[in-house]
Amino acid sequence: MISIAFTKNAFLWCMSAVYLMAFASIYHQAPGLYGNNGILPIKNRLLESLKGSRTPEDAFYERPTLLLLVYRIGLDYESGFEFICILGILCSFICMVSKMLRDSFMFAVLWFLYLSIYQVGQTFMWFQWDILLLEAGFLTIIVAPMNMFKSHDPKPRQHDAITMWLVKWLLFRLMFASGIVKLTSQCPTWWGLTALDWHYESQCIPTPLAWYMHHLPQWFNALSTAVVYVIEIVLPFLFFAPIRNLRIFAAIMQIKLMTIIFMTGNYNFFNILTVVLNISLLDDRFFRKEEPKKSKIGKNEFTRILSLVVSCIVYFAILYGTIYFFDLRINTSKYSIESRINFTEAGFFKAVRKIMPFTIHMAVISLMSEILGAFYRCIVLEKSLLSKLWSTMQCVAISAIAIYMFTISLVPHTAVDNTAQRNLWPIVSEWHQRTDHLQITSSYGLFRRMTGVGGRPEIIIEGRQNHQLQWKAYDFLYKPGNLSQPPPFVAPHQPRLDWQMWFAALGSYQYNPWFLNLVYRLLQGKQEVVDLIGPSPFPDKPPKYIRAKHYNYHYTRVNSNTKDWWTSDKEEEYLPSVHLGMQQFMQILSQTGIFEDDSKPKKTRTNNHLLENLLKITRTYARQISALHFILSLIITAICLTFLS
Structure with a gap:
C-alpha cells in the first residue's frame, strides 16, 4: 500500500490554514455585524434564549455555544465573540506552525470555537461553506492523531x-x-x-x-x-x-x-x-x-x-x-x-x-x-x-x-x-x-x-442631511455600486454584509429585516457599521434621511467607449425615505429585535478589565489594515514559520 502519512499531514496543515482564514475574516467584521452597535447584536439573540429562569448552562445544551458561558471569565457577549475569534486565530496559527500540536485535541477546540460563533451568526453565517467547514472540521478531529502534546512526531x-x-x-x-x-x-x-x-x-x-x-x-x-x-x-x-x-x-x-x-x-x-x-x-x-x-x-x-x-x-x-x-x-x-x-x-x-x-x-x-x-x-x-x-x-x-x-x-x-x-x-x-x-x-x-x-439586481443606499440637499450614495468596498469602480479581488476574505446585500436585492426589505437594522445604524452613524461599507459620504455627521434604490446592473460591452465596468437601468424604489423620528419605521425596527428589551435578564457584564483592554488593543491594530491584508499577513507569517521550523 502506498503511504499517506505526508498526505494526511498536508491535509491537517491545510485545514489549519482554512480555519485561520475563516476566523480572521469574521473577527475583522465582528463589531459591525454582531457588536452592541452592530446590525444583528448577538446579545439580543443570546438573551432571548435566557428568558425566564433558564440558566446559561441549560441554554448551552440546547444551543451549544461558548458565548453562553463567557460570563464565567468576566466578559460580555460582544467581547466574548471577539475573544472566541482570537482564540480560533491563535489555535489555527499554532496548528499551522507546529506539527506536534496538530492533533485531535486542537482540532476539536477549533471545531467547537467555530460552532460557537456559527450558532449565533444568524443570517450572516447561513452559508454552505460555513456548514462545510464545520463538517470537514469535525472529520479532521478524527483524522488527526491523538498526540496530546507529545514531543515526538505522531506515527502513521x-x-x-x-x-x-x-x-x-x-x-x-x-x-x-x-x-x-x-x-x-x-x-x-x-x-x-x-x-x-x-x-x-x-x-x-x-x-x-x-x-x-x-x-x-x-x-x-x-x-x-x-x-x-x-x-x-x-x-x-x-x-x-x-x-x-x-x-x-x-x-x-x-x-x-x-x-x-x-x-x-x-x-x-x-x-x-x-x-x-x-x-x-x-x-x-x-x-x-x-x-x-x-x-x-x-x-x-x-x-x-x-x-x-x-x-x-x-x-x-x-x-x-x-x-x-x-x-x-x-x-x-x-x-x-x-x-x-x-x-x-x-x-x-x-x-x-x-x-x-x-x-x-x-x-x-x-x-x-x-x-x-x-x-x-x-x-x-x-x-x-x-x-x-x-x-x-x-x-x-x-x-x-x-x-x-x-x-x-x-x-x-x-x-x-x-x-x-x-x-x-x-x-x-x-x-x-x-x-x-x-x-x-x-x-x-x-x-x-x-x-x-x-441583469444583476443591485441595491444602492443613499442619504442626505435635509430636503434641500442632493442624495449621496454609499459606495460599498466590494459589491458593485459605483459604475466606474472595478470589481475587487478579496478572497479568502468574505465581506458578509456585501454578500447579504446581494441576497436582499433578490427580494424586498420585508423579507430581509436585517436591512432595516443596517439603515438604522447608518442613521445613527455607528462607526462599526460604517467600517463594513467603506468611507462614508457623510464624514462629519450621519445623514438625517436614508432611502434605497433598486437597479439592474450589466457589464459594459467590449467595444464601448467608456472606462466604466458597469451600466445600470430599471431604477425602482426599494426602501422609501426613512428617518429616526418616523414612527412606522421605529415600530418595524422594534420587531427585528435590534433594541434591547430591559425586561430581559442581563447575564453578562464586563468585569475582566485586563482581558477587555487587551481585546481593545488588538481591535485597534486590526482596524488599521484591510481585512484581506489582515488575513494574508497571518497566513504568510504562518507559512514562513512553518518552513523555518
Missing part, C-alpha cells in the same frame, strides 16, 4: 486510510449534489446550457477576470457548462476507483474547476476548502515523498498494463458520454463547438432514482474494503503482539465511528431524491436528527438556480 496509524475515506466521502457528496441540484431544480438556464451567460455578471462579488469571461463566445460558455456537469456528476465516481491514476485525474479536474471559480468569483475560503478535501484522493507518491515499491517484474508489468487499459476505457467512456449526452458538434463555418442537453427531464429524474442507491452501495463496498485492509495491516505489518492488539483496538473504534458518520450522512446525501431518502431505515433518520444541531453532517448543492437573468 493503520486506520489512517479509513479516516481519510470519510473526507473523500464528504467531497463526493459535495460535488455530486452540486451537479445534480442544478438539473433537479429545473432551472431553464442550466438545462439550456446558458447559465454561464449570466453567472459571471450576476454572482455575488465578481472579480475583474469575470468581466472578461462574461464576454467569451456563447458557444464556449455552453461547452463550459457541459464540462461542469461532467466534473461534478460523473468524475466524483472516480474518487473510489481502485486505479490510482483515475483518482488523481478526478482530483486534478476538481482542483482546476475550483481554481477557475476562485479566479472569477470571490467565494472566500470555499474553493480553498474544496481543494483541501481533494487531498484525500492523493498519496505520498503524488507529493514525491515515496517511490513506488519494486515487485516481481512480471507482476508489476501486468498490473501496469491492466491499469493503463482500464484507464483508457474509462477516459474513452467519459469522452464518448460527454459527446453523446451533450450532443457536441463541430461547426466549421462558425469555428465553434455547438452543444445541447441530449436527454429529457423525465429521463434524468429516472436516472437519479437509479443512481442514488448505487452511490450508497458503492460507498459501502469502498468503506468496507478500507476497514478490512486496515485490519489486515494490523495483523500483518505490526511486529509485536502488543502492537497488533493496540492497532486492532484502534481500528475497531475508528471503524465504528466511520460507519456511524457514514450512516448519518446518508440523510443529507439522499436529499436530492425523495425516493432514496424514504427508503432509508427509520433509525438512520433518528440518528441524524440527534446530531443535527451540531452540524457534523449536512446537505449541499451550490448554484442550484441561476439568478440575475437579464
Whole structure:
C-alpha cells in the first residue's frame, strides 16, 4: 500500500490554514455585524434564549455555544465573540506552525470555537461553506492523531486510510449534489446550457477576470457548462476507483474547476476548502515523498498494463458520454463547438432514482474494503503482539465511528431524491436528527438556480442631511455600486454584509429585516457599521434621511467607449425615505429585535478589565489594515514559520 502519512499531514496543515482564514475574516467584521452597535447584536439573540429562569448552562445544551458561558471569565457577549475569534486565530496559527500540536485535541477546540460563533451568526453565517467547514472540521478531529502534546512526531496509524475515506466521502457528496441540484431544480438556464451567460455578471462579488469571461463566445460558455456537469456528476465516481491514476485525474479536474471559480468569483475560503478535501484522493507518491515499491517484474508489468487499459476505457467512456449526452458538434463555418442537453427531464429524474442507491452501495463496498485492509495491516505489518492488539483496538473504534458518520450522512446525501431518502431505515433518520444541531453532517448543492437573468439586481443606499440637499450614495468596498469602480479581488476574505446585500436585492426589505437594522445604524452613524461599507459620504455627521434604490446592473460591452465596468437601468424604489423620528419605521425596527428589551435578564457584564483592554488593543491594530491584508499577513507569517521550523 502506498503511504499517506505526508498526505494526511498536508491535509491537517491545510485545514489549519482554512480555519485561520475563516476566523480572521469574521473577527475583522465582528463589531459591525454582531457588536452592541452592530446590525444583528448577538446579545439580543443570546438573551432571548435566557428568558425566564433558564440558566446559561441549560441554554448551552440546547444551543451549544461558548458565548453562553463567557460570563464565567468576566466578559460580555460582544467581547466574548471577539475573544472566541482570537482564540480560533491563535489555535489555527499554532496548528499551522507546529506539527506536534496538530492533533485531535486542537482540532476539536477549533471545531467547537467555530460552532460557537456559527450558532449565533444568524443570517450572516447561513452559508454552505460555513456548514462545510464545520463538517470537514469535525472529520479532521478524527483524522488527526491523538498526540496530546507529545514531543515526538505522531506515527502513521493503520486506520489512517479509513479516516481519510470519510473526507473523500464528504467531497463526493459535495460535488455530486452540486451537479445534480442544478438539473433537479429545473432551472431553464442550466438545462439550456446558458447559465454561464449570466453567472459571471450576476454572482455575488465578481472579480475583474469575470468581466472578461462574461464576454467569451456563447458557444464556449455552453461547452463550459457541459464540462461542469461532467466534473461534478460523473468524475466524483472516480474518487473510489481502485486505479490510482483515475483518482488523481478526478482530483486534478476538481482542483482546476475550483481554481477557475476562485479566479472569477470571490467565494472566500470555499474553493480553498474544496481543494483541501481533494487531498484525500492523493498519496505520498503524488507529493514525491515515496517511490513506488519494486515487485516481481512480471507482476508489476501486468498490473501496469491492466491499469493503463482500464484507464483508457474509462477516459474513452467519459469522452464518448460527454459527446453523446451533450450532443457536441463541430461547426466549421462558425469555428465553434455547438452543444445541447441530449436527454429529457423525465429521463434524468429516472436516472437519479437509479443512481442514488448505487452511490450508497458503492460507498459501502469502498468503506468496507478500507476497514478490512486496515485490519489486515494490523495483523500483518505490526511486529509485536502488543502492537497488533493496540492497532486492532484502534481500528475497531475508528471503524465504528466511520460507519456511524457514514450512516448519518446518508440523510443529507439522499436529499436530492425523495425516493432514496424514504427508503432509508427509520433509525438512520433518528440518528441524524440527534446530531443535527451540531452540524457534523449536512446537505449541499451550490448554484442550484441561476439568478440575475437579464441583469444583476443591485441595491444602492443613499442619504442626505435635509430636503434641500442632493442624495449621496454609499459606495460599498466590494459589491458593485459605483459604475466606474472595478470589481475587487478579496478572497479568502468574505465581506458578509456585501454578500447579504446581494441576497436582499433578490427580494424586498420585508423579507430581509436585517436591512432595516443596517439603515438604522447608518442613521445613527455607528462607526462599526460604517467600517463594513467603506468611507462614508457623510464624514462629519450621519445623514438625517436614508432611502434605497433598486437597479439592474450589466457589464459594459467590449467595444464601448467608456472606462466604466458597469451600466445600470430599471431604477425602482426599494426602501422609501426613512428617518429616526418616523414612527412606522421605529415600530418595524422594534420587531427585528435590534433594541434591547430591559425586561430581559442581563447575564453578562464586563468585569475582566485586563482581558477587555487587551481585546481593545488588538481591535485597534486590526482596524488599521484591510481585512484581506489582515488575513494574508497571518497566513504568510504562518507559512514562513512553518518552513523555518
